[in-house]
Amino acid sequence: MDARLRRVNKEIADCKNDKTSNIRIELIDESPFHLKGSFPGPQGTPYEGGNFEVDIVIPESYPFQPVKMKFITKVYHPNVSSASGAICLDILKDAWSPVLTLKSTLISLQSLLCSPEPNDPQDAEVAKHYTTSKSSFEETAVYWTQIYAGGPGAKKSKESASASVARDEVAMAGLDHAHVRRFVGLGFEQGKVIDVLRRLNYRGKNIHNIPDDKVVEELLKP
Amino acid sequence: MSSEDYELSDEDYYDEDDMMDTQDDDGASAISEDMDTMDDFKISTKPVRKSYEIDSESLSQVAVEDLMNKDVEHICGIFGVPVDTASLLLRHMLWNKELLIEKYMDQPTAMLCAAGVAAPEPSSPEPSRSHSAASGSTTRRSTRSASKLLGLGKSKASSPISPVSSTASKLIPPKSGGPESFVCPICFDDTPDVPTLALVCDHQYCVNCWNAYISSKLRDEAEHAIRCMAEGCALVAPDEFVRSALKTAAVVDPTLNEDTDKLLSRFQELLVRQFVGANRKLKYCPYPGCTNTVSCPSAATKSSLNMVVPTVSCGARGIGTSMTSSQVLERESLGLQAKEHTFCFGCPIESDHRPVVCNVAKMWLKKCHDDSETANWIKTNTKECSQCQSTIEKNGGCNHMTCKKCKYEFCWVCMGPWSEHGTAWYSCNRFDEKAGVDARDAQSKSRASLERYLHYYNRWANHEQSAKLSLDLYSKTEKKMEEMQITSSLTWIEVQFMKKAVEEVDKCRRTLKWTYAMAYYLAKGNEKELFEDNQSNLEQAVEELSELLESPIEADIIPTLRQKVTDKTVYVQKRNDIVLEDTANGFLDGRWKWNTPVDGFDDPENMEN
Numbered sequence: 057m058d059a060r061l062r063r064v065n066k067e068i069a070d071c072k073n074d075k076t077s078n079i080r081i082e083l084i085d086e087s088p089f090h091l092k093g094s095f096p097g098p099q100g101t102p103y104e105g106g107n108f109e110v111d112i113v114i115p116e117s118y119p120f121q122p123v124k125m126k127f128i129t130k131v132y133h134p135n136v137s138s139a140s141g142a143i144c145l146d147i148l149k150d151a152w153s154p155v156l157t158l159k160s161t162l163i164s165l166q167s168l169l170c171s172p173e174p175n176d177p178q179d180a181e182v183a184k185h186y187t188t189s190k191s192s193f194e195e196t197a198v199y200w201t202q203i204y205a206g207g208p209g210a211k212k213s214k215e216s217a218s219a220s221v222a223r224d225e226v227a228m229a230g231l232d233h234a235h236v237r238r239f240v241g242l243g244f245e246q247g248k249v250i251d252v253l254r255r256l257n258y259r260g261k262n263i264h265n266i267p268d269d270k271v272v273e274e275l276l277k278p
Numbered sequence: 279m280s281s282e283d284y285e286l287s288d289e290d291y292y293d294e295d296d297m298m299d300t301q302d303d304d305g306a307s308a309i310s311e312d313m314d315t316m317d318d319f320k321i322s323t324k325p326v327r328k329s330y331e332i333d334s335e336s337l338s339q340v341a342v343e344d345l346m347n348k349d350v351e352h353i354c355g356i357f358g359v360p361v362d363t364a365s366l367l368l369r370h371m372l373w374n375k376e377l378l379i380e381k382y383m384d385q386p387t388a389m390l391c392a393a394g395v396a397a398p399e400p401s402s403p404e405p406s407r408s409h410s411a412a413s414g415s416t417t418r419r420s421t422r423s424a425s426k427l428l429g430l431g432k433s434k435a436s437s438p439i440s441p442v443s444s445t446a447s448k449l450i451p452p453k454s455g456g457p458e459s460f461v462c463p464i465c466f467d468d469t470p471d472v473p474t475l476a477l478v479c480d481h482q483y484c485v486n487c488w489n490a491y492i493s494s495k496l497r498d499e500a501e502h503a504i505r506c507m508a509e510g511c512a513l514v515a516p517d518e519f520v521r522s523a524l525k526t527a528a529v530v531d532p533t534l535n536e537d538t539d540k541l542l543s544r545f546q547e548l549l550v551r552q553f554v555g556a557n558r559k560l561k562y563c564p565y566p567g568c569t570n571t572v573s574c575p576s577a578a579t580k581s582s583l584n585m586v587v588p589t590v591s592c593g594a595r596g597i598g599t600s601m602t603s604s605q606v607l608e609r610e611s612l613g614l615q616a617k618e619h620t621f622c623f624g625c626p627i628e629s630d631h632r633p634v635v636c637n638v639a640k641m642w643l644k645k646c647h648d649d650s651e652t653a654n655w656i657k658t659n660t661k662e663c664s665q666c667q668s669t670i671e672k673n674g675g676c677n678h679m680t681c682k683k684c685k686y687e688f689c690w691v692c693m694g695p696w697s698e699h700g701t702a703w704y705s706c707n708r709f710d711e712k713a714g715v716d717a718r719d720a721q722s723k724s725r726a727s728l729e730r731y732l733h734y735y736n737r738w739a740n741h742e743q744s745a746k747l748s749l750d751l752y753s754k755t756e757k758k759m760e761e762m763q764i765t766s767s768l769t770w771i772e773v774q775f776m777k778k779a780v781e782e783v784d785k786c787r788r789t790l791k792w793t794y795a796m797a798y799y800l801a802k803g804n805e806k807e808l809f810e811d812n813q814s815n816l817e818q819a820v821e822e823l824s825e826l827l828e829s830p831i832e833a834d835i836i837p838t839l840r841q842k843v844t845d846k847t848v849y850v851q852k853r854n855d856i857v858l859e860d861t862a863n864g865f866l867d868g869r870w871k872w873n874t875p876v877d878g879f880d881d882p883e884n885m886e887n
Binding site for chain 2: 117119147153
């Protein structure tokens with residue numbers, strides 16, 4: 057039997073038998089080389105209570121080349137792209153070793169959620185948010201966990217979700233409602249205000265470094 | 279250079295025809311005539327290097343390996359370590375011997391760890407967990423620096439090995455059925471008797487996994503430093519281990535045999551490439567499939583590249599696999615040798631960009647590839663409809679424009695709507711407004727700059743095109759040469775002058791092409807005028823020679839034609855020498871001034887202040 061197939065089958069079976077790690081690997085379609093992994097958000101982090109799904113593609117030369125992984129679930133994290141779910145983690149690139157398994161890699165992802173590396177960011181805007189104001193970043197991360205990963209309080213927010221879509225967007229971008237309202241009051245569209253403020257990292261102490269003129273100037277750009 | 283070529287080819291003719299041996303009266307006279315003919319091509323027989331040529335030496339892969347081995351042996355002798363250790367250390371330090379010696383003398387253990395020869399002390403807890411019996415000796419041995427090159431199958435793990443032995447590189451499959459049956463942690467293969475291998479860290483994996491791992495590293499990643507497969511283990515496999523792992527895999531699975539040979543040579547090539555890449559005096563021949571290296575110490579520094587154009591040749595000819603067989607056949611049928619592997623030692627852009635130095639040649643190519651000039655043209659020659667923004671070129675007619683697309687009527691001069699012009703047909707009352715004048719100034723400026731660029735570009739492109747057609751010219755000339763042999767009493771050797779002439783034209787066109795790139799950037803002044811005089815002399819001579827080559831052949835004019843072509847060839851050759859030599863000397867004297875800042879030269883703007 058093909059060594060790659062044997063190995064992948066064994067890894068999937070091992071993961072099924074292991075009830076303690078809470079890591080799950082499922083098939084997406086018939087192919088054993090395209091999988092979906094999932095793990096719970098680590099405790100004591102903004103991701104606690106969420107369930108995070110990961111898209112796994114096993115390359116031809118696995119396990120001698122690293123697996124390709126990206127988050128299916130949206131995650132607010134400096135090392136994960138908030139748009140595509142791409143992950144910045146050394147063992148998925150040059151630090152890969154053939155003895156690493158799907159399970160151990162997923163565990164590494166889990167611990168990546170515990171310890172972000174803002175100095176080597178995948179998503180620069182999120183990383184800026186993290187370094188500027190950790191508490192504000194965590195609020196947003198919790199919010200994303202609720203919305204996308206089915207975190208605690210998800211039901212509550214779902215009920216009111218449709219009623220206050222606007223509020224959602226502000227919180228999603230990790231911004232302060234008062235700030236957004238102020239610029240919307242000047243006659244700018246809310247979506248644009250959120251976009252500009254997020255780009256400028258209009259958060260925490262950083263606000264004092266950004267004069268209103270600068271914001272308005274950005275807002276006026278087509 | 280060229281004169282030597284002719285001399286060489288002289289000898290070739292004699293060899294091929296064996297004329298020296300079969301001397302009868304007629305033959306003797308033919309020879310003396312031939313000698314004369316060929317002498318015509320000689321300008322000087324002095325072996326002196328011309329100033330536009332550069333000293334370089336071609337090294338085969340084996341020769342480079344010798345250089346590597348010398349360095350390795352040197353280090354072995356100083357440190358008293360085995361060859362493979364020295365090799366890993368040198369590779370880690372990018373072959374910087376002085377730095378390595380300094381650092382190694384300072385902290386030998388740290389150096390060995392960094393190079394992946396030995397595992398750092400506190401690490402490798404895994405073997406102690408799984409193979410408790412062997413672990414004690416393993417860790418002790420690895421901390422005692424480069425003593426052991428690699429571990430073998432479990433059976434040999436406890437055998438004592440003297441510190442400087444390099445014999446440890448033999449691979450022995452473990453005796454069948456060890457104490458516990460072995461399951462490879464990578465492929466989960468639990469077949470008994472599968473040979474396993476491990477580095478000194480004793481991380482055991484089956485030989486098939488090693489083989490797959492090494493081939494994936496060598497082939498997909500072009501990586502010569504093969505780390506242990508265990509996570510976080512920083513040991514690097516010594517060369518001997520890599521080779522025997524591949525060979526052992528081939529023994530286990532004989533179908534891999536062919537593959538193994540390829541991998542082994544790939545590994546060797548990667549090692550050589552790293553060595554060459556780390557040495558500024560060496561460069562790998564860029565032709566596909568070629569494994570030669572050129573050594574050119576005089577072009578090793580960046581600043582030297584502003585003084586010389588290091589056109590070198592690795593000595594090999596022909597292009598490995600990239601040339602289709604039909605192309606090769608075509609060339610062979612023309613009696614042409616495959617092209618020499620000529621390349622620039624200083625830059626990757628083009629094989630021979632003499633007389634222009636790398637930086638200027640690079641700038642010129644960038645400018646040509648940029649579509650900035652297209653944009654410039656659009657800016658110069660078109661305007662946008664002020665209603666629908668379509669780009670419009672006015673190619674004649676009056677200023678009353680009607681947009682084809684949106685039917686908007688406007689004035690070409692002021693771009694305002696035509697209706698406002700009322701009855702003032704054909705005379706726009708806003709014509710002399712300041713904005714309008716400025717706009718026209720800007721437009722004419724941009725037009726002038728475009729014209730200047732196009733002047734140089736067209737000539738550049740023309741010579742490039744001609745060079746591409748040289749193969750056609752060769753085949754045409756070949757036909758003519760045959761024709762001449764039939765219609766006149768000339769022998770095959772005697773009609774060779776045609777081929778020489780074509781080769782010379784080809785060579786000069788390449789020079790001419792790059793002189794246009796040079797002239798585009800040269801600052802105005804006497805120097806540039808002299809340069810352009812030389813250029814025009816060469817160009818004129820080349821065109822005259824080309825014309826002679828194209829002219830129809832009639833039996834009665836062949837002797838005069840031959841004389842003319844031969845004379846012209848020599849003249850063209852001289853003119854080419856003059857251009858190359860003068861330009862090269864100019865670079866050495868720092869005579870050339872540019873009209874735009876060029877990397878490595880003084881900024882023309884600052885010069886004036």
